[in-house]
Amino acid sequence: MQKEEIFKIVEKQNKWRSECLNLIASENITSPEHDKVYVSDFMHRYAEGLPFKRYYQGAIYIDELESKAVELAKDVFHAKYVDLRPISGAMANMAVFSALGDYGSVLLSPGVLGGSHISHEKFGVAGILGLKTEHAIFDKKEYNIDTDATIKKIREVKPKIVVLGGSVILFPHPVSEFRKVCDEVGAKLIYDAAHVLGLIGGRKFQDPLKEGAEIISSSTHKTFPGPQGGIILSNSDEKTFKKIQSKIFPGLISNHHLHRIPSMMIAALEIKEFGEDYATQTIKNAKALGRAMYEYGFDVLCPDKDFTESHQILVDVRKNGGGKKVASTLEKANIILNKNILAFDDVNNSDDPSGLRIGVQEMTRYGMKESEMKYIAELMKKIVMDGKNPESVREEVIEFRKKFQKIHYCF
Ligand SMILES: Cc1ncc(COP(=O)(O)O)c(C=O)c1O
Structure with a gap:
């Protein structure tokens, strides 16, 4: 292997x-201003501990940045406490679940058939921690x-833990409705906002902390x-939050990948400034794509x-050949989406599930609106419903994408 091959x-x-x-x-694209701060000397450094209380020398500027980043996130998400150190959403869940649950205690979530992320399940983080998993009752019609x-x-x-939010979430979850019963049985109410964090910041989806969730765990790269x-964001008591923080460090993460911090700050400023417009257009686009595909017979x-x-x-x-076949056929036309298990599927059939999950947040950031969603539906129809060769449609996709290269909703 030569280095040229890597390039x-x-x-x-x-x-x-x-x-x-x-x-x-579950993806998105960062803005050009991120690129200016993401590759920096911070990516070579350690800063164990919290700002101004580090175990390493050389942390002067990460202290300054990280303390400001925490204040910025508190402001954007109306949270009392923030920790930016988890290096992924699953790690954030690991820190929260390990702080709030004991071996053998029960974690209730919608379950993967109800849209939960695998980390809420026995084959993911919850199982690794020895938590017993139970599932919410899911109404398949209301989804x-x-x-x-x-x-x-x-x-x-x-x-001991109730987790709402998830990887498939079409409609707001019953946060305020669950708060009372969680208090009654002594459960902590967590909301995994990995998918909808940008919509929450843009004030166009439910605000879990305001509605009664004690903690939000999330990743930082989807909406x-x-x-x-x-x-991790929280409005719970300080003692609970400190316990979670002790799981992050010294528990799980010693190097929290410092170069993420300024880059996350840029995203937070973008959401503060443009989040409402971005979230509004994203939701409009999702509805428009749904409607257009439905009208084409999907x-x-x-x-x-x-x-x-x-x-x-x-x-x-299912009538088009199943999630696996359709997703891989569309990939040949440069239409990238994923097969997804649906609520009525067999949980063991994740390899060839009934569904597709489609997200419009990235294409919205590239400036697409409702009319472009209609065109995307038409491209998919040509391949999936009319049986057109995906390779021939790829040329149309490439031509279309040429017009949408600039990132919007950023400075
Ligand atoms: C709801 C939810 N939680 C957690 C995660 C895990 O996040 P990460 O990939 O950052 O570990 C995901 C990933 O897609 C997710 O959808």
Whole structure:
């Protein structure tokens, strides 16, 4: 292997994805101002501990930045406490769950069929920590948690941790409705905002902390357009937050990848300044894509609820050959999205599930609006419904993407 080969592969990736319709719901693109701060001397350094209380010398400027970053995040998300050190969303969950649960105690979440991330499950972080997992009752028609039935279940199974939010989230979850029952059984109410953090910051989705969640754990690179990383926000008591912080360090992370911090600050400033417009257009685009695909005959979920109130839509593609086949066919046309398990699937069939999950947050950041969503639906229809060769549609995708290279909702 020669070094030229490395450069070439990276170049190929950059070119390819700039010619694609990127519709993965868990990704986003950072702005040019990020690039100015992301590759810096910070990426070589350690700063164990908290700002101004480090175990390493040389932390003068990360102290200054990280303390300001914490204040900025408090301001954007209306949180009393913030920790930016988790290096990913799963790590943030690990810190929170390990602080609030004991081996054998119960964590209740919607479960992967209800949209939970794997880290909420027995085969992910929750299982690694020895937590017993229980699932909320999920209303497949409403595509949301059945509030009353789940409140009953919470009374029965008495969890120590209740996790709302998730990787598939079309509609707001019943946060305020669950707060009372969580207090009653002594459970902590957590909201995993990895997907919707940018919509929350833009004030266009539910505000979990305001509605009664004690803690938000999240990643920072989906609808929140930051670098890949994690964050924990809280309005709970100081003792609980300090316990979580002790799990982050010295528990889980000694080097918190310092170069993420200024880059996350740029994203937070962008959300503060442009977040409302960005979130509004993202949700409009998701609805528009759902509607256009539905009109072309796709089985988009929840047509009677205008498809979604977030950045995502779900499509049942069983009649089109299943999630695996459709997602890989579309990839040949440079339309990038992922197969996804739907609520009525067999949980063990994640390799070839019924659905597609489509997110519009990245293409919205490239300036696309409702009319572009209609065109994307048309491109997908040509391939999936009309059986057109995806390689021939790829040329149309590349031509179309050429017009959307500039990143919007940034300085
Ligand atoms: C709801 C949710 N939580 C946590 C994670 C994990 O985040 P990360 O990939 O940053 O570890 C994801 C990832 O997609 C997610 O969707």
